[in-house]
Amino acid sequence: MPVAQKTELDDIAIDRIIEMAWEDRTPFDAIKFQFGLAEADVKALMKKELKFSSYKLWRKRVENCKTKHTAKRVEGIDRFKCNLQRAISNNKISKR
Numbered sequence: 827m828p829v830a831q832k833t834e835l836d837d838i839a840i841d842r843i844i845e846m847a848w849e850d851r852t853p854f855d856a857i858k859f860q861f862g863l864a865e866a867d868v869k870a871l872m873k874k875e876l877k878f879s880s881y882k883l884w885r886k887r888v889e890n891c892k893t894k895h896t897a898k899r900v901e902g903i904d905r906f907k908c909n910l911q912r913a914i915s916n917n918k919i920s921k922r
Contacts, residue, residue: 850891
């Protein structure tokens with residue numbers, strides 16, 4: 827099902843999904859948990875929103891990245907966020 831039919835996303839949500847998709851440590855499961863988009867939906871969104879050359883680079887990177895898929899991750903990594911982040915912090919590193 828195309829992303830547009832599944833849910834209407836605002837520009838801020840789309841930007842955040844793209845940012846999360848580019849991050850190596852953020853698995854597709856985290857995007858699904860937060861935005862309800864499956865891996866195929868994220869790929870379709872990236873293809874629509876990025877330049878084709880950027881999309882190809884991203885796809886190549888995702889295919890070779892073991893941390894983007896929870897099943898391929900090393901045991902012991904079972905969280906979606908960095909342990910240095912506050913619970914709700916807009917992705918800012920907490921004070922130390």
